[in-house]
Amino acid sequence: GAVVSQHPSRVICKSGTSVKIECRSLDFQATTMFWYRQFPKKSLMLMATSNEGSKATYEQGVEKDKFLINHASLTLSTLTVTSAHPEDSSFYICSATSPPSAEYNEKLFFGSGTQLSVL
């Protein structure tokens, strides 16, 4: 079935460095992808909507200069956490919607998530 691949699954970095997370749709073209953030024992919080070929749409309170999103192709969106700090440590999850079809029927598929730890 349709798969969304997210990489890396876990990353540890020093404070002040930047970290890039990749999200790929493997079986379908995704004009729109979503990025979520999740703290321990909390629900997923939508950060931004990534649109292929255009600027991302950020949710209220999410710093666009801190969380850079690039959606350069129909199968790849990246999230870069710039100048990471310990408070950016979290579980980041991407998702993509399959196009309407008999097989996928507009399901939203999620990546396996990236656990970011900033020291």
Added chain:
Amino acid sequence: DAKTTQPTSMDCAEGRAANLPCNHSTISGNEYVYWYRQIHSQGPQYIIHGLKNNETNEMASLIITEDRKSSTLILPHATLRDTAVYYCIVRSRTGTASKLTFGTGTRLQVTL
């Protein structure tokens, strides 16, 4: 997107049916009901979705009330591997750009 309310937690004995309720009283006519689950430290997994008719697949059944203000996800024979947080979400049917907004979900604990 309409807001959903779910019980915070539920327990179910292994082998029994797990019935997870969801209230979405403000759902509009163009919104689907989606169910996802999340096992610890993994991305959410799609379970099932529906508009107004009851749906069944290899994982679960979805029962939507006639007025569409509530629904129930049924896992017919729960196993220990079904222990997870289950999210009920309503989402506009119009276009692939429609996002999912997660509520707090129900933490299902399946026990021996």
